[in-house]
Amino acid sequence: MTRYVMVADINRCVGCQTCTAACKHTNATAPGVQWRKVLDFEVGSYPNVRRAFIPVGCNHCLDAPCAEVCPTQATYKRPDGIIAIDYDRCIGCAYCIQACPYQARNRVDIPNKAYGKAFGQMKHEQKVPHSERRAVAQKCTFCVERIDYGTANGLIPGIDPDATPACANSCIADALTFGDIEDPDSNVSKLLRTHEYFQMHAELETGSGFYYLWERK
Amino acid sequence: MMLAPTLQKRWDWRAAGNFICGGSGSGLMIMAALLSLLGLHASGYALPASALVATGLGLVWLEIGRPLRSMNVFRNPRRSWMTREGLVATVLLPLGALAFLSESTPLLILGAVAAALFLYAQARILHMAKGIPAWRTDAINPLIVSTGLTEGMGLVLIFAGLVQGNVAALFSGYGWILALALVFLRGAAWINYRYSLANNAPEATLQVLDRAHGVIALLGVAAPIVLLFLGKSYPAYQLPLAAAAGFFMVLCGWFCKYQIILRAAYSQGYAISHTPARGGGKPGPGLKPGWRLPQ
Numbered sequence: 001m002t003r004y005v006m007v008a009d010i011n012r013c014v015g016c017q018t019c020t021a022a023c024k025h026t027n028a029t030a031p032g033v034q035w036r037k038v039l040d041f042e043v044g045s046y047p048n049v050r051r052a053f054i055p056v057g058c059n060h061c062l063d064a065p066c067a068e069v070c071p072t073q074a075t076y077k078r079p080d081g082i083i084a085i086d087y088d089r090c091i092g093c094a095y096c097i098q099a100c101p102y103q104a105r106n107r108v109d110i111p112n113k114a115y116g117k118a119f120g121q122m123k124h125e126q127k128v129p130h131s132e133r134r135a136v137a138q139k140c141t142f143c144v145e146r147i148d149y150g151t152a153n154g155l156i157p158g159i160d161p162d163a164t165p166a167c168a169n170s171c172i173a174d175a176l177t178f179g180d181i182e183d184p185d186s187n188v189s190k191l192l193r194t195h196e197y198f199q200m201h202a203e204l205e206t207g208s209g210f211y212y213l214w215e216r217k
Numbered sequence: 218m219m220l221a222p223t224l225q226k227r228w229d230w231r232a233a234g235n236f237i238c239g240g241s242g243s244g245l246m247i248m249a250a251l252l253s254l255l256g257l258h259a260s261g262y263a264l265p266a267s268a269l270v271a272t273g274l275g276l277v278w279l280e281i282g283r284p285l286r287s288m289n290v291f292r293n294p295r296r297s298w299m300t301r302e303g304l305v306a307t308v309l310l311p312l313g314a315l316a317f318l319s320e321s322t323p324l325l326i327l328g329a330v331a332a333a334l335f336l337y338a339q340a341r342i343l344h345m346a347k348g349i350p351a352w353r354t355d356a357i358n359p360l361i362v363s364t365g366l367t368e369g370m371g372l373v374l375i376f377a378g379l380v381q382g383n384v385a386a387l388f389s390g391y392g393w394i395l396a397l398a399l400v401f402l403r404g405a406a407w408i409n410y411r412y413s414l415a416n417n418a419p420e421a422t423l424q425v426l427d428r429a430h431g432v433i434a435l436l437g438v439a440a441p442i443v444l445l446f447l448g449k450s451y452p453a454y455q456l457p458l459a460a461a462a463g464f465f466m467v468l469c470g471w472f473c474k475y476q477i478i479l480r481a482a483y484s485q486g487y488a489i490s491h492t493p494a495r496g497g498g499k500p501g502p503g504l505k506p507g508w509r510l511p512q
Contacts, residue, residue, distance in 0.1 A: 011493040039220055043492050043504045050501045052492045065347040071299035072289040091289050092282020094227040095299055098346040101485040107227065107282055135282030198490040204347055214491040215500050 003062075003081035004142060004157060005181045005209040006168070007188045008055045009195070012175035015040055015053030022170035023057075026143060028128035031112040035104075035140035036167045054212065055167070055176060058083060058104040058140035059200070062207025066096035066105065066137075075137065080180075081209060082142050090136035097137065101201050102208075105139045142178070143167075158187055181209075193217075221507025222419035222486035225349060233478040234276035237471050239302075239339055240361065242269025243332035244369025246313060248395075250329030252373060253322050255390055258380045260320045262373065263328055267313030270335065274306055298345055302338035309335050336365045343478075351422045351481040356413035360406040360473075367399040368470035371441075374463025378456045388455050393445050400445075400466060404438040407473065418483075419507045425481040429473070437469025483507075 015038050023029070023036035034057075041052040060083045067075045067083060074090035077083055097105045111129060113121050121129075143165035150156070150163020157163040158179030168178040179188035188211070195213040202208070242265075249262035278284055293300045312328035315321070340361035343352040351357075374396060377383040387393055411426055418426075441462040448458035488505035 010489075010491075013493075039487055041220060041487075041489060041492065041504055041506075043501060050492045050495070052489060052504075054487070054489055056487065065345070069297055069299065069342075069345050070293060071297040071303070072286075072292045074289070089286070089289055089292075090283065091286045093277075093280075093290070093299065094282070095297075095342070095346070097227050098225060098348050098352070098482075101348045103223075103348070103484055103487075109282060196491075200488060201485060202490075204485075206347070212489070212491075214493055 001182045002079070002180050003182050003209065004147065004178065005060070005081070005188055005211060006055075006057075006142070006165075007177045007179075007191050007197075007211045007213060009175045009177070009191070009213040010052055010054060011214065012173040013038065013053040013055060014173050014175075016172060018170050018172055019055060019167035019176060022166040023140070026166035027141070028124075028130060029138075030108045030130075030133075031114045033106045033108060033112075033138070035138075054200075056102065056104070056200070057167075057210070058100075058142075059102050059206065060140075060142060060209040062209065063205065065099040065101065065204075065206060069095045069099045071095065078144075080147070082144055082147070083139075084141065084144060085137055085139065087132040087136050087138075092135045092137065094137070100139075101204050101206065102210075105137050107135065107137055108133065109135045220487050220504075222350075222421060222483035224421070224480075225482045225484055228478065228482070229280065230479065231276040231280040233475055235273035236339055236343075236361070236474050236478055238269045238273030238276065240336060240365035240470065240474065241368040241372060241467065242266045242271075242273065243309070243336040243339075244365035244367070245269065245372045246309070246325075246332035246369070247329045247336070247366060248369040248373050250322075250326045251395070252387075252392060253325055255386075255392065257383050257386050257392070259373070260316050260322065260325050261380065262376070263313040263325055264317035265372070265376075266328075266332065266369075267310050267317075270306060270313075270332075271310055274303075298338050298341040302335060302342060305331055305335045305338055336362055339365070348485055349482050350418040350485060351414065351426075351477055351483065354410065354413045354417065356406070356410040357477075360403070360410045360477075363399065363403040363406040364470040364473055367403045368467045370396050370399050371463040371466030371470070374459045375467065377459055377463075384455050384459055385452070387459060388449055388452070393449055393459075396462065396466070397442060397445055400438055400441045403470070404434070407433055407437075416509065419486060420509050421507065422481045422483045423509065425476060429476040429480075433469055433473055436465050437473065440465040441469075 036057045039054040043050040064083045074086045147157045155163035168176040179186040196215040197211045197213050199208040246266035249259035253259040290303045309331035316324035340358040346352045444462035448455045486507050490503040492501040494500045
């Protein structure tokens with residue numbers, strides 16, 4: 001069995017948003033939509049203030065609430081644990097958006113324009129309109145095309161860049177690590193063995209596939 | 218970037234309209250069947266009940282992003298309560314029309330069974346929305362079901378005067394006691410709902426519910442109780458008093474759903490259980506912005 005997950009070392013993340021930019025560049029998401037983003041937490045008050053940069057996105061949950069509620073089965077879990085969306089089947093009811101506790105899903109009804117209506121669509125927007133995503137649910141796919149390409153060509157997701165999500169590839173601090181949690185020798189399994197970690201909203205029992213390392217054991 | 222829970226905007230008045238119309242319609246069908254067993258002429262309510270349910274579903278159809286694919290909604294009966302709601306509606310709507318046309322009590326009762334399933338499915342739709350704390354609590358189920366039944370009873374009271382003898386029958390038999398019981402039941406379900414969220418919802422959600430509480434207690438509980446007792450005491454004014462009590466029973470249910478679906482529906486927000494160590498320091502405590510108590 002394979003289950004791909006993302007591990008974020010919050011001691012390493014510097015909040016540069018390179019992963020955000022890499023995701024947008026790779027997936028051509030609409031203006032205002034970020035499948036991968038980095039939150040900026042500030043805890044405490046002066047002089048005892050702490051900051052934390054937390055990368056977020058779809059958690060590709062084990063018991064995904066979005067897939068559970070989807071009336072069309074457009075949202076489904078692949079055998080490798082990735083939660084995928086069949087855009088041609090989705091009716092855009094937005095029930096999955098309400099079911100996701102990670103605010104990872106969007107629906108864009110009108111094709112956005114980066115510089116507003118007055119300037120029309122940019123050339124790059126015209127080239128990648130992604131009309132299949134219009135008025136239906138969309139979210140982080142873990143760059144599933146790259147993973148499928150990689151596994152079909154003998155590459156290892158999380159190790160070989162051509163088989164790894166763009167956000168993990170681009171991270172300047174090596175804070176984001178992608179891999180197969182079911183493989184005890186994988187990069188993510190090793191990290192989880194050697195670090196203390198938490199999952200966001202663990203109390204909701206979604207079986208999140210996004211792990212945050214906060215201290216070395 | 219917003220870390221605290223934000224108000225969901227994706228389900229607007231059209232989605233709320235489905236819960237409002239669908240709840241009232243299914244409640245009306247159930248109450249009509251119950252009252253017909255108590256001897257009232259109630260099969261006439263079956264058509265407006267079906268029409269209300271159909272209106273609610275029509276509103277949802279207007280909201281979905283790809284309405285031409287709407288038949289795909291029936292693809293997940295194994296797991297999705299939205300699919301189940303749609304499937305039950307395909308039985309409920311024709312049964313309501315048939316019960317109206319044939320004035321058949323057995324058909325009305327069958328319609329009420331479908332309506333009960335429809336109402337329960339509506340409650341579970343909200344319950345399964347894990348991203349909205351105001352919806353996912355277990356206490357949403359009795360609230361949505363009880364308010365649907367109360368709204369249905371309210372509609373019966375409003376239109377009771379249209380059928381000769383129904384108003385008098387409501388007050389001489391068990392009808393008015395049933396109405397009172399439903400008002401109490403919904404009041405209890407509302408208190409239970411608020412209690413379930415007391416330390417388990419975003420601050421903004423709790424503020425909305427706090428503001429709504431006075432209106433619901435006054436117009437949804439106190440007003441109908443007073444009016445129903447007055448109706449029992451003054452037979453000459455039973456018709457307007459029953460209609461007024463029914464009006465408040467319906468109004469409060471719609472107000473309650475509007476508040477829960479549109480105003481109190483804040484998302485989960487983001488949270489961390491630890492902050493990272495910086496330099497040679499130690500990791501620090503976590504944070505859950507927008508929540509009254511750390512969870």
